[in-house]
Amino acid sequence: MTRRNDKRSRLIQAAVQLFQQQGVNITTLANIAALANVPLGNVYYYFKSKESIINAVVELHIQHLKERFQEWEAAFQQGKDRLAALIRHQNTVSEQTIHSGEPIGALCQELSKQTGKLPELSMALMQELYQWCQVQFKQFGKSDSEAGVYANHLLSALLGNGIVTLTFKDSAFTKNQTQVLLEWLTKL
Amino acid sequence: MTRRNDKRSRLIQAAVQLFQQQGVNITTLANIAALANVPLGNVYYYFKSKESIINAVVELHIQHLKERFQEWEAAFQQGKDRLAALIRHQNTVSEQTIHSGEPIGALCQELSKQTGKLPELSMALMQELYQWCQVQFKQFGKSDSEAGVYANHLLSALLGNGIVTLTFKDSAFTKNQTQVLLEWLTKL
DNA sequence: GTCTATATACAGATAGAC
């Protein structure tokens, strides 16, 4: 790993964190540079614009999703169990959700309202999540369209719960929603 | 209605619209003033800061919610039917959701990450929605805690579906989620 | 009450020394 990549990835890491905590629009390049311990002017050696940092952040989220999906695919044979892992994962990060909300939902909401290529990018991120869920539902016998409806319902519930938990600043909203979704999943 | 209130309410209306379409952080006072046909400098005769406009916008949302709730309470005797009206309402504005998302969820997500009094304000808005749902669930026999869990699930599903529909820019996600929620409600 | 002009602050982005 070169020194170049080291600073670059530190900047991306810092951006991921700040976008999540404060939102994309509020976060300045100065914020990111400061958290990454990189001088402001140097940022432009690694990224040509703020938008290109956003791009890199979304790509990283997609990569992290893929890694997590691979873990669950290796750990669980059944689609139901894999989806249960996704639901439980939400619960394990509930304390973080209190302060920053659900990262992917918040990011997509913000980027979808932007101009330029950002909306498409956020669609790709959401698609990653949606398709994986859909595949898991199909794995245990649901049809294409059923699986789509269920994936939509599951994602909506998870992302929306991020908003509720963040707004009320109370992880109890995540905890009881987790139970409801696990019961729903079991009965499918 | 005095001329003063006329301009003031035009500014609030414009802010409601722009906050919904673009988000709070991106929207400038110049945007709001232009849409309301009020010179920029004049805005400060009616509002002492951007934050006070945000305040007024949230208050208006709360007022609109109360009005809608009163209509549904008058139109339907049963809590179940009232909640069904809330679910169907989401479907009637689905075309708007494609472009701007679900207004209250988006607003709360943004304001909850801000500093100052805005997070409390967004909590009050969400609380309005949450409590009304909870009351309706109790109306048809659910206990306090059951009603809380159901209200949480319903709100999460509705607000989260706003993110999914906005990101994919496809109202089909709202339509099939509406069906799922109505069936879920019927079986409770 | 209304509006123009402007002060102030800070954002994204660049030039160029080292």
Place this chain on the structure above:
DNA sequence: GTCTATCTGTATATAGAC
């Protein structure tokens, strides 16, 4: 490759003429 200094644009907010 790295960093300082700075340009340029634009946001919030104010001063003050009318």
